[in-house]
Amino acid sequence: MNITEVINSRQLREFMSTPTDGVINCVRNVKGDILILGGSGKMGPELTEMIARADAIAGIKRTVSVASTFSNPRERTAELFTELGVRVLKGELTDADFLARLPDAENVIYMPGFKFGSSDNWDKAVQVNCILPYLVGEKYRESRIVVFSSANPYAFTTVESGGSKEGDALDPKGIYGWSIVARESSFTITARKYPAQRSCYYRLTYAQHLAYGVIVDLAKSILEGKEISLAVPHVNMLSQRDANDRAIRALEICSNPPSILNVSGPIYAVRDIASRLGEMLGKKPVLVGEEPDRCLLVNDTFCVQRFGPYQDSLEDIMTAVVSWVKNGGDYWGKPTKFGEAKRVY
Numbered sequence: 001m002n003i004t005e006v007i008n009s010r011q012l013r014e015f016m017s018t019p020t021d022g023v024i025n026c027v028r029n030v031k032g033d034i035l036i037l038g039g040s041g042k043m044g045p046e047l048t049e050m051i052a053r054a055d056a057i058a059g060i061k062r063t064v065s066v067a068s069t070f071s072n073p074r075e076r077t078a079e080l081f082t083e084l085g086v087r088v089l090k091g092e093l094t095d096a097d098f099l100a101r102l103p104d105a106e107n108v109i110y111m112p113g114f115k116f117g118s119s120d121n122w123d124k125a126v127q128v129n130c131i132l133p134y135l136v137g138e139k140y141r142e143s144r145i146v147v148f149s150s151a152n153p154y155a156f157t158t159v160e161s162g163g164s165k166e167g168d169a170l171d172p173k174g175i176y177g178w179s180i181v182a183r184e185s186s187f188t189i190t191a192r193k194y195p196a197q198r199s200c201y202y203r204l205t206y207a208q209h210l211a212y213g214v215i216v217d218l219a220k221s222i223l224e225g226k227e228i229s230l231a232v233p234h235v236n237m238l239s240q241r242d243a244n245d246r247a248i249r250a251l252e253i254c255s256n257p258p259s260i261l262n263v264s265g266p267i268y269a270v271r272d273i274a275s276r277l278g279e280m281l282g283k284k285p286v287l288v289g290e291e292p293d294r295c296l297l298v299n300d301t302f303c304v305q306r307f308g309p310y311q312d313s314l315e316d317i318m319t320a321v322v323s324w325v326k327n328g329g330d331y332w333g334k335p336t337k338f339g340e341a342k343r344v345y
Contacts, residue, residue: 037108146248195256207243228288228339234270267297
């Protein structure tokens with residue numbers, strides 16, 4: 001199925017969680033149980049289902065667990081996991097007792113994070129993004145750990161540079177940027193203490209979905225006649241199913257010292273994206289502000305060379321988003337704030 005053929009939430013979930021041959025081969029090669037921490041958020045449910053489906057295809061028998069708050073009962077995430085045969089562990093990861101009771105696992109996918117609101121709540125930002133990673137690294141000292149991180153701390157670059165590569169120096173900005181560096185630093189410290197621990201810092205940028213993401217927010221802004229800021233003139237884009245594909249396969253490249261994996265997709269001009277969405281929607285976008293020479297851009301050459309090309313094109317994603325928005329498709333109500341004149345984390 002192509003993303004442009006998706007017409008309802010059931011098909012969307014099935015599409016986003018379909019494992020590639022690469023994921024199926026990965027689950028065959030990666031032995032042991034899998035524990036997904038913080039897996040009830042935006043990406044976790046489909047990532048978990050992708051693992052469960054890949055295990056079923058490969059004939060792998062293991063325990064896949066998700067430890068998370070499952071704070072929104074309307075999403076029925078816990079029930080869906082149970083139907084898939086995934087073990088549900090409800091609790092707050094920052095609760096020391098809950099963390100101590102979590103099962104051992106050879107493979108951990110670490111997804112917790114606090115972004116929007118971090119500028120006004122430093123205590124929570126430090127606890128979730130800095131302290132919790134160290135405690136998890138201490139507990140899972142002999143595991144493979146894929147650490148969901150961010151490209152946010154990279155220095156701003158020009159389009160001509162091709163974006164920041166994995167080995168480039170960081171230039172974190174604000175409490176969120178610094179807390180991302182602290183997250184990785186916490187796992188670096190535990191990796192030094194425990195030679196059997198292997199990690200990968202999964203630096204993700206702008207995964208796109210039909211119920212959430214930059215493209216959805218831009219399309220909604222165009223339909224509503226809202227101004228779209230060009231303060232961020234260029235951006236990397238890839239689909240959420242490609243992002244989850246790479247997150248699972250990152251288990252294959254966990255190492256000590258930890259490896260780094262940029263997952264971002266190609267670079268596009270925001271002006272061009274908005275213009276194309278406007279053509280599809282039949283409404284001219286309202287673009288405002290100057291376009292600076294530099295912004296946050298990521299080079300994912302290593303990712304593409306290691307795992308192959310992404311599946312979903314930007315044109316297909318935009319076509320699907322426009323149809324989804326026009327037909328009143330499900331929206332998670334979690335705005336990215338991309339394109340807003342003032343974005344505060």
